[in-house]
Amino acid sequence: xxxxxxxxxxxxxxxxxxxxxxxxEKRQLQELIEQQIFEAEEALYEDNAETLSEIQxxxxxxxxxxxxxxxxxxxxxxxxx
Numbered sequence: 001x002x003x004x005x006x007x008x009x010x011x012x013x014x015x016x017x018x019x020x021x022x023x024x025e026k027r028q029l030q031e032l033i034e035q036q037i038f039e040a041e042e043a044l045y046e047d048n049a050e051t052l053s054e055i056q057x058x059x060x061x062x063x064x065x066x067x068x069x070x071x072x073x074x075x076x077x078x079x080x081x
Contacts, residue, residue, distance in 0.1 A: 014058070021029065045051045061067040070077070 018026065018029065045055075058067065062069075
């Protein structure tokens, strides 16, 4: 089992550490941060009753044919020309 080390760094020190990374490492870090942000936002959505209600309403609209995806819209638009 790998050792886990938790550090507390100031934002300034963290920014300096990030600055020292090469481009590939910065992109890897960006992917990691974006994934963690996505997961955190997902958790917030799941806990928010208003958001869940909106999601259910949109799903019902799709199911009932009241809304269309962007791909469906573009396909319909290209056929109308």
